[in-house]
Amino acid sequence: MNYSAELKKFVTGQSVYSGIRITLAAVLPSLVLVHFGVLKDYYLFPLGTIFVALTDQPGPFIRRRNALSFAVACFLVVALIASLVMNFKILVLLEIIVFGMFFSLIGIYGQRLAAVGSLALVVMAIFIDGHLTGGNIARSLLIFAAGCIWFLIIFLIVTTIQPYKLASQMIGENYLQLSEFLKIKAGYYQKNPDFDKLSSQVIAKQIEIKNLQEDTRETVFRTRTIVNESTTTSRLLMLMFLSSMDLHEKLMTSESNYQKLQQSFEDSMILVNIHDYLILLSNEITNIGLSLQIGTKAKPVSNLELELQKINSHYFELRNKQMNAGTLENFMILRQILARINEITKDISDIYKIFSQDIKLAKSLSTGLDIKNFVPNEEKINFKVLRNNISLSSSHFRHAVRVTTALLIGYLFSLFQFIGIGHTYWILITTVAILKPAYSITKKRNLLRLYGTVVGAVLAYGILYFVSSGPVLFAILMVSMILCFSLLKIQYFWAVLFMTMYVFLGFNFLSPGHINIIFKDRIVDTAIGGIIAFLVSYSILPVWEHTQNLDLMKKCVESNLIYFQSVMSKFLTDGFNMQDYKVKRKNAIISLANLSDNFQRMISEPKNQRKKLEVVHQFVATSHLLTAYIASLSQYSKNKEKYPEIDAESWSRKIEAEMHQIFTLLNGEDIDKALQMESRLMPDDEIEELLIQRKNEILEREVFDRRDPDKVSHLTELKNIHDILELIYDVAREQRKVIEKYRNESHATLPQS
Incomplete structure (x- = not known):
């Protein structure tokens, strides 16, 4: 572990920045009070400051300001009532019931108000018996109120001076998480990798990335100065965040049959070299993230062009020595992996160019996106929502x-x-x-x-x-x-x-x-x-996690189906809507992470509440593969190349039928025979004939030493598209069998618990 880099990540992150701000906001007034020898009489001032500060959640300025103002009002009301009724035990019990229910229920409006509710109950706890307030209640409440308002003032000053600081730090954290994700993926190319351990780490990291992306998306897309693209900084921050989302997808597309890959090239050093190069790329992404957190311009740490040239040269030399009719398909898979690595390297180089702070680039930047489609949903503040949850x-x-x-x-x-x-x-x-x-x-x-x-x-x-x-x-x-x-x-x-x-x-x-x-x-x-x-x-x-599984599984299947249909639209028609695609990609990743998160929590529950744990585990694993393979396929939807040799219509009908069967089973219904017939379609691809032709060319010694790392043969692309479609179908079929097995064992439809 690189302890220096880990320390930099921590020290420059928003957590430490927030911690220092809260500490200084509480301690500086305390030093003044100590100077005058009255800290003991005014200790409720820093206490109020800390309580309000702890309710501050990352997000757009207006929502943070409103939440802090609401917190100040709630804390003062709670402190006042708790102080007035503390000598009447019956009223104290009534107070606990009313405040306990209300401040716990306001969490339905999101994490921001959930934090306010929790801290309001903490305020009630410290004022409940008068232990800290003493005899003069009015004086104590005024001191406490002053401390609460003090942090609100500090917040307004700091955010005015540094309006982009939080967004920059959160976007930087996105890159740091992507760096860790790439390191995990690099593990698949080591000698004798632990595939089960790596798969678990990938799932866990995907959950972290999803949660962070949701918070960052809200902060960036709901911050007026950034969305309006009024300044160079705001436009560049927007571009950096959108680039991180696209980079995340590209890192997901590197999914492959790693076990077969290890067997095919176990006698070569090419996979180890790929591992080492991916670690280099990970370090570059870390460097970008740290620079965003610190607020400085990032410069490449390594000479990526030289290192990439080495690994490409290694591949071409190995290809010229060992490629024959029998190993052709293995080299096609490896070639496609290297093509993805070339694309990721290019993306990282482009991100470094953004750091050049080119004014012309910033002024011409336009996302072309309808931002409201990408902002996380949040319950509106109305009593109907509250009433429906009682x-x-x-x-x-x-x-x-x-x-x-x-x-x-x-x-x-x-x-x-x-x-x-x-x-x-x-x-x-x-x-x-x-x-x-x-x-x-x-x-x-x-x-x-x-x-x-x-x-x-x-x-x-x-x-x-x-x-x-x-x-x-x-x-x-x-x-x-x-x-x-x-x-x-x-x-x-x-x-x-x-x-x-x-x-x-x-x-x-x-x-x-x-x-x-x-x-x-x-x-x-x-x-x-x-x-x-x-x-x-x-x-x-209690609310056990297994009661949530069915709904989350349905949502995950539905989101993956819609994501797949969006990707296939390029192969079926000429219309490919990038914004529509990105929304569906976002929804698929969120649904997958929610299901995975629920499963992780389920593991920690009592054994008698881990209902159908093995089935859910298999479903989560196959869902991750489905999303990753669809992401891999999406790379071919965004280029101008045509692939008429692929029977896209049959593949689309075949895979969609399989996924519809999964959804039908999850609903406890019987599968329609028409769906079964659709899933058995045999696509009429022209790949096999082209492969045979190419193998014959190799047998006749027609092997060309092409060394353009940016050029992938049309046949290699066709083979990869065909393989990905087969993988998507195989995983969907495996997922359907998992649910069928569960139903057969239960002799009933899937229950809610």
């Missing part, structure tokens, strides 16, 4: 019931004074932080929070025991805060560890000498909150 059939409502129940149990548990719980709000905060809609995520976060709290508490205890220097403790506090806020979304264990450390150090600055009490309370309260969250997530209206 039902046990809604997963959001069931989650709200679990959160509210856990908060009620945690609060009632804290009332037992003989246990000696000193920080009621820590139990409630732990419960809110751990409980998530998915059981698997709740289970994982539960363990990570407990481990992180224990390790962080021990480290903080040791630091406070051995270190007495105020400046040193303050420096550790600052570093802990930055790391906590930076890692909160990507490494939960480390985030909790550093959070525990800065909480201990913060309490020590406010109340020196009480470390033993804090140590005990923090660990005990976290353990209690974790146990409550676990029991509630398992027993109160």
